[in-house]
Amino acid sequence: MLLATPALASEAHDVPHLMVQLVLQLAVIIFAAKFVGELVERRLHQPAVLGELLAGTIIGPYALGAIPFPALGPLFPRPDAGAPLPVTQELYAIATVASIVLLFLSGLETDLATFLRYSVAGTVVGIAGVVFSFALGDLLTVALGFADGFMDPVALFMGTVSTATSVGITARILSEKRKMDTPEGVTIMAGAVIDDVLGIIVLALVVGISRVGAQGGDLDWSAIGMIALKAFGFWLGAMAVGLALARRVSALLKWLRSRETMGAVAFGFALLLAGLAEKAGLAMIIGAYVMGLSLSRVDIAHELRERLSPLYSVLVPIFFCVMGMLVDPSAMRGVVLFGLAFTAVAIVSKVAACGGAALLVGFNLRGCARIGAGMLPRGEVALIVAGVGLAAGAVTQSMFGVAIMMTLVTTLAAPPLLVRLLAGGSGLRSRTGQPTEAEAEPLTLELPTVEVAEFILSRLLESFVREEFFVHRMDPGARLFQVRKEDISLTIRRERNALHLTSRPEDTEVVRVFVLEEIATLRELMSSLSSLSSLTDLGVSLRLD
Amino acid sequence: MRIADYLPIGAIMPNLPADSKLEALQLMVRAMDKLMYLSDVGVAERDILSREAKMTTGIGHGIAVPHARSEAAKGLQAVLARHAAGLDWAALDGRPVHFIVMVLSHPDSPGPHLQFLAAIARLLNDPPVQHALMQAETARQIHQIVCPPKRKGLFRP
Numbered sequence: 001m002l003l004a005t006p007a008l009a010s011e012a013h014d015v016p017h018l019m020v021q022l023v024l025q026l027a028v029i030i031f032a033a034k035f036v037g038e039l040v041e042r043r044l045h046q047p048a049v050l051g052e053l054l055a056g057t058i059i060g061p062y063a064l065g066a067i068p069f070p071a072l073g074p075l076f077p078r079p080d081a082g083a084p085l086p087v088t089q090e091l092y093a094i095a096t097v098a099s100i101v102l103l104f105l106s107g108l109e110t111d112l113a114t115f116l117r118y119s120v121a122g123t124v125v126g127i128a129g130v131v132f133s134f135a136l137g138d139l140l141t142v143a144l145g146f147a148d149g150f151m152d153p154v155a156l157f158m159g160t161v162s163t164a165t166s167v168g169i170t171a172r173i174l175s176e177k178r179k180m181d182t183p184e185g186v187t188i189m190a191g192a193v194i195d196d197v198l199g200i201i202v203l204a205l206v207v208g209i210s211r212v213g214a215q216g217g218d219l220d221w222s223a224i225g226m227i228a229l230k231a232f233g234f235w236l237g238a239m240a241v242g243l244a245l246a247r248r249v250s251a252l253l254k255w256l257r258s259r260e261t262m263g264a265v266a267f268g269f270a271l272l273l274a275g276l277a278e279k280a281g282l283a284m285i286i287g288a289y290v291m292g293l294s295l296s297r298v299d300i301a302h303e304l305r306e307r308l309s310p311l312y313s314v315l316v317p318i319f320f321c322v323m324g325m326l327v328d329p330s331a332m333r334g335v336v337l338f339g340l341a342f343t344a345v346a347i348v349s350k351v352a353a354c355g356g357a358a359l360l361v362g363f364n365l366r367g368c369a370r371i372g373a374g375m376l377p378r379g380e381v382a383l384i385v386a387g388v389g390l391a392a393g394a395v396t397q398s399m400f401g402v403a404i405m406m407t408l409v410t411t412l413a414a415p416p417l418l419v420r421l422l423a424g425g426s427g428l429r430s431r432t433g434q435p436t437e438a439e440a441e442p443l444t445l446e447l448p449t450v451e452v453a454e455f456i457l458s459r460l461l462e463s464f465v466r467e468e469f470f471v472h473r474m475d476p477g478a479r480l481f482q483v484r485k486e487d488i489s490l491t492i493r494r495e496r497n498a499l500h501l502t503s504r505p506e507d508t509e510v511v512r513v514f515v516l517e518e519i520a521t522l523r524e525l526m527s528s529l530s531s532l533s534s535l536t537d538l539g540v541s542l543r544l545d
Numbered sequence: 546m547r548i549a550d551y552l553p554i555g556a557i558m559p560n561l562p563a564d565s566k567l568e569a570l571q572l573m574v575r576a577m578d579k580l581m582y583l584s585d586v587g588v589a590e591r592d593i594l595s596r597e598a599k600m601t602t603g604i605g606h607g608i609a610v611p612h613a614r615s616e617a618a619k620g621l622q623a624v625l626a627r628h629a630a631g632l633d634w635a636a637l638d639g640r641p642v643h644f645i646v647m648v649l650s651h652p653d654s655p656g657p658h659l660q661f662l663a664a665i666a667r668l669l670n671d672p673p674v675q676h677a678l679m680q681a682e683t684a685r686q687i688h689q690i691v692c693p694p695k696r697k698g699l700f701r702p
Contacts, residue, residue, distance in 0.1 A: 467658060512604065512666075516600070520596070520600035523599055524599045
């Protein structure tokens, strides 16, 4: 090791060496994430994301990763003291891109109409979560004697650490369980986004206060006001522009014709908005989510999801694995008791505040539990906040350990909890309180046999595709299809020998005209078949000699 | 999709001088030919009539949408005719037909065909619109009802 160290140092800026290291790291990450992910899914019946996080911690710089290989050195070297991140910048960059893929696809999966309908509920839930978890995190630090008062920078930082929900983990589980467009799903997503916007503002405020505490002088309210204004302004502005321009973007994408190119260029837009979001002081993932959300209602949304899902499958596990690597289990030594108490409070404050708020905005107990659990995980943002506090000198190494412990426990506890809670019926208090989108009576066609129904179904889908509609099979196990083009959206379902076509009232003519044509074809087919004197003759010529 | 893109004023026949469904179809095919929409009148007429023979295109509420995919058409072509007295079209609801939209498109050209029929059916299947169309006196007035001026705006593609 002593001999290897100077050699490694000279290689630190050697690009081929860095790339070799990165590529090998990615290979190990993909193997570990997929293997442990599968294992956790099959044996423990828990979501794969849990396995990916665990795999990250196991192979990371604080565990196996630090063990040097002969001639290669450690694959994930232990970071120098004071390094901002325990992994290399190159690896973190890939994880960042992966987080953009995750949130862009989460946005695409969200039903925009439902999201907007529950955005007020989400805002209430988000604000309640931030206020309660901040206050309780701060007060607990004071109560246990680690800070002098509520306004002590240490207490303020610990309060901030406990505010930010990690939308990534929840989004992943909602997506795996196909719950992204349920009332609870969109409320959690809206709440997590608001939470993030507020978290940025609270952090700016706390950094300002701690600087005043250390250096004296007055709090720079105008600077903090600017940060708040930029964060909120970007969030609202991006949503408005995204909604207004979604169809233009979609028209531009369709002009490309090749479906692969469509997906690639759409992802380019997601990266663009992610960068702009970061520039405005918000997190990149917020920009990516807004882009996905805006495109979620255009006709090519399903197409984009399908094109990008291979990217998701490769990159997203890397993101969670790297998140797992950021955790240093040994940092928790010495502060276990405070850590446990802080973690318990962090769990209780989010679940109680978000769940309680959800109860006020029309969810039942089941819905509240889902929303509380969904808002529970703290992830990268908590680590970033703790890192900022460490750099500002307000947070000690042991406090940092507490933050990591809280992040680890909430992150690991949320997936199994959420999966269990997502099973079962509606989370809304009353079905009547939920204004469903106006849908026409489904048009039902009873056909003589399953085969004829299937024949008409495939002809119908073919004629929609021919007119440049986008047909998406909703459920691989059932004959359920969504057909979209621009504003038109309808679903076709075959159940035994019946076809059910459901559309909004303004699209009934589309349904009727397309169906009428197939009926006309069927009639012609019947009359031409009956003129065929005998099908047996046809059979004779086909028999085996 | 915008109906206006396919229905210029010249393609509107305010008073179709026909006494029967067959005559109406023949007159409208000929009108299409005059507009230089067709490469072969005979083929176009044959295709329209053969679709009509399969099943009526009288979709109810006084509207008929005779149409076909035909080699004789260049892209999507449409003409709209009004018949004040009403024609017997053996329509699905048995009512006489006052508004006839004939659509022909080339079998190889992708894009709207049935969707165009649906769009026009949706527009016409509205009592105030039908009333206004019956009151209109010239092709230009009908055109203004069917194809209202484009709403301009950055956010309204």
